[in-house]
Amino acid sequence: ILRGSEARPHLKPYMASLQLDGQHVCGGFLIAEQWVLSAAHCTEETDGKLFQVLLGAHSLTEPEPHKRLYQVRAQFPHNGSNVHNNKDDLLLLQLEEKAELNSDVQVLPFQRENRDVAVDTVCEVAGWGTIDHSGKRPDKLQQLQLPVISRDVCNHRTRHDGTITENMMCTDSRRKDTCKGDSGGPLVCDGVAEGVVTAGSRVCGNYKKPAIYTRIAPYAEWIDSVMASADG
Numbered sequence: 001i002l003r004g005s006e007a008r009p010h011l012k013p014y015m016a017s018l019q020l021d022g023q024h025v026c027g028g029f030l031i032a033e034q035w036v037l038s039a040a041h042c043t044e045e046t047d048g049k050l051f052q053v054l055l056g057a058h059s060l061t062e063p064e065p066h067k068r069l070y071q072v073r074a075q076f077p078h079n080g081s082n083v084h085n086n087k088d089d090l091l092l093l094q095l096e097e098k099a100e101l102n103s104d105v106q107v108l109p110f111q112r113e114n115r116d117v118a119v120d121t122v123c124e125v126a127g128w129g130t131i132d133h134s135g136k137r138p139d140k141l142q143q144l145q146l147p148v149i150s151r152d153v154c155n156h157r158t159r160h161d162g163t164i165t166e167n168m169m170c171t172d173s174r175r176k177d178t179c180k181g182d183s184g185g186p187l188v189c190d191g192v193a194e195g196v197v198t199a200g201s202r203v204c205g206n207y208k209k210p211a212i213y214t215r216i217a218p219y220a221e222w223i224d225s226v227m228a229s230a231d232g
């Protein structure tokens with residue numbers, strides 16, 4: 001998160017840190033007791049290894065009352081996701097067991113009605129992604145409020161040039177923006193998860209490259225079917 005601020009500790013109890021060997025790789029969020037939603041691109045450099053999921057955290061390093069690292073039973077990247085574009089960039093992670101819910105660990109509802117969030121709606125994004133252009137990583141969860149911009153503006157020739165589909169949405173990226181390590185986190189508008197951060201052009205903080213999110217509503221049936229099909 002570039003030019004955001006430290007989140008109020010444990011006020012985003014749905015936030016997850018997807019980790020490999022104790023290192024934060026991507027964001028994610030709890031959509032059910034045993035399920036975390038993130039971005040498929042997060043598995044690109046994991047060499048087939050399963051993530052571990054940190055829940056109940058504010059600081060990545062300090063001991064906290066309800067902080068707990070969960071093993072992952074299975075990971076389900078959307079079949080349409082691929083390394084060449086941002087299409088269907090969603091990843092479902094089934095935890096080895098149901099997360100213990102408490103004041104610091106809670107499920108976040110996601111939007112099921114497939115209708116665009118109104119332009120200029122101010123939504124919120126959070127993550128442990130890089131906080132400056134040198135790639136500095138924060139220890140504590142950062143947050144940012146960002147206005148939704150129209151798909152037409154986002155698709156302009158000088159912006160993302162027609163690559164933003166109706167399954168994606170954009171927020172303004174002038175100065176304040178998402179960045180490396182924020183992928184997979186939720187874009188929350190009026191308390192509901194509307195989108196999942198995708199790396200897109202990988203650029204951070206450049207107003208010519210608005211931040212891109214995978215809209216969740218178009219995938220509600222996919223999410224329900226994966227959760228229903230997996231064991232447990």
Ligand SMILES: NCc1cccc(NC(=O)c2cccc3[nH]c(C(N)=O)cc23)c1
Pocket residue numbers: 044173177178179180181182183197198199200201202203204205210211212
């Ligand atoms: N503002 C939009 C936005 C949202 C989320 C993430 C990103 N930027 C990256 O993720 C990124 C950036 C730089 C080098 C990188 N290398 C890799 C990689 N997977 O190798 C990712 C990146 C950008």
